[in-house]
Amino acid sequence: MSEYTITYIKNENPKEKPQSDQLSFGKYFTDHMFIQDYNPERGWHNQRIVPYQPLTLDPAAIVFHYGQTVFEGLKAYRTKRNNIQLFRPDKNMERLNRSNDRLCIPQIDEEFAIDAIKHLVHIDQDWVPNAPGTSLYIRPFVISTEPYLGVSPSATYQFIVILSPVGAYYEAGINPVKIAVENQFVRAVKGGTGEAKTAGNYASSLKAQEIVSKEGYAQVLWLDGVEKKYIEEVGSMNVFFKINGEIVTPELNGSILEGVTRNSVIQMLNHWGLPVKESKITMEELYQHYQNGELEEAFGSGTAAVISPIGELAWEGKKMVINDSKTGPIAKRLYETLTGIQYGTEDDLFNWTTKVSYK
Structure with missing residues (x-):
């Protein structure tokens, strides 16, 4: 103590x-x-x-x-x-x-x-x-x-x-959102403060969010700040994609915030025996997977929403509708399991919860 x-x-x-x-x-x-x-x-x-x-x-x-x-x-x-x-x-x-x-x-x-x-x-x-x-x-x-x-x-x-x-977070249940890929502004770069949770990171994101909100999108998908092609985060959340049966999330690179929910998702997927990897992925690669019918699910992870399914991505004039804009089975299972642990309706197999008080 x-x-x-x-x-x-x-x-x-x-x-x-x-x-x-x-x-x-x-x-x-x-x-x-x-x-x-x-x-x-x-x-x-x-x-x-x-x-x-x-x-x-x-x-x-x-x-x-x-x-x-x-x-x-x-x-x-x-x-x-x-x-x-x-x-x-x-x-x-x-x-x-x-x-x-x-x-x-x-x-x-x-x-x-x-x-x-x-x-x-x-x-x-x-x-x-x-x-x-x-x-x-x-x-x-x-x-x-x-x-x-x-x-x-x-x-x-x-x-x-x-x-x-x-x-x-979801008044009418967990629902997919529409996301716009940001090509003009950047959130952070390696060596900057992207992997720290500091106020300036959020202030610098407001302009892009303001623009896409007027166009009917819920959040911004951020690309890397150097080449503007590698996927990093979605809004203030980490992001996951299910591609041809494998779940992929951008690897930590010095500009991506390491989310607690992100870490929990990776551990949970590994526990379930589902293939998950952390690696670089470009928007061009993601679009090719979409064209080939291999992009099966996309979702963000974070404290506020836990899991936020992505139903549509807009990128360079192209719209990618994912899983018919419906919540996918992996996102749904993750959301229900993680919230179940948080609210005590699911077994806490990882000892993630800490008791505060009893009434």
Whole structure:
């Protein structure tokens, strides 16, 4: 166990909780938040759970000017037995520290961070919704707080965790989406910050997303930033293709974010004995497989949606309709199995879940 202790200040003016069947994503926030400070003299210190409140930062804080910040996203789920559990929080904290390293942010104590999250979720456990498909989204993040306009790493930081009850990602069940392949803008390049979960990656994706949304597409399929031909990610998710019986996902290359759900999908497919490989794949190759009738399924994987089937790809004026725009059997099985583990209706064969509290 960690040597840190957490002080707790109760929110004496709790908010009215939204109805579980009326939740969207990221709109509501719970009564409390976790904060931990950092300075060079004391390291990480002053761990506290306090009422949810605005932050007070100097206008010159480095986070505002140079974007030195990282974040994570995971969820707490209420099971049918009314237990609350997390899904693979250790992988999120490992990735947070990899992002910290890339952004020159001090490493956090991963074990303590999980303890802090469990403590916070336990305090706000009544906010964990119980409607089908709903969950409590957990957003840990680190911001640089030193007031300084020189381009250098901050000397001070805050590690913060906030919670948000969220609705089912698919209101009418798991449905395929239309995706446009992006040829003008790029998301990241090897040596950049693509494999870190940092704010700037998402800000730079907004323009392409804005354009394709006006054309009726749900997301952007990103190509590599150098040759603009190798497939990388879809929106903010990793992507998989079933080609002639084999599942293929782009290999990690220094610009692709290593998703926790991606890792889980690969492990699950291997457990089922289904052929899966990580390799480079170009849009031209994918289109040829489509022309040959070999592109059988496509789907994205990520925390928010778990599995998001792709029904159509638009690329250079050509439309590729995949599996008649229907959810394929692999995507469906993965979605049902992973969500079953998360909500406690499927056996957790991999010990992926962590219990938070019991009511």
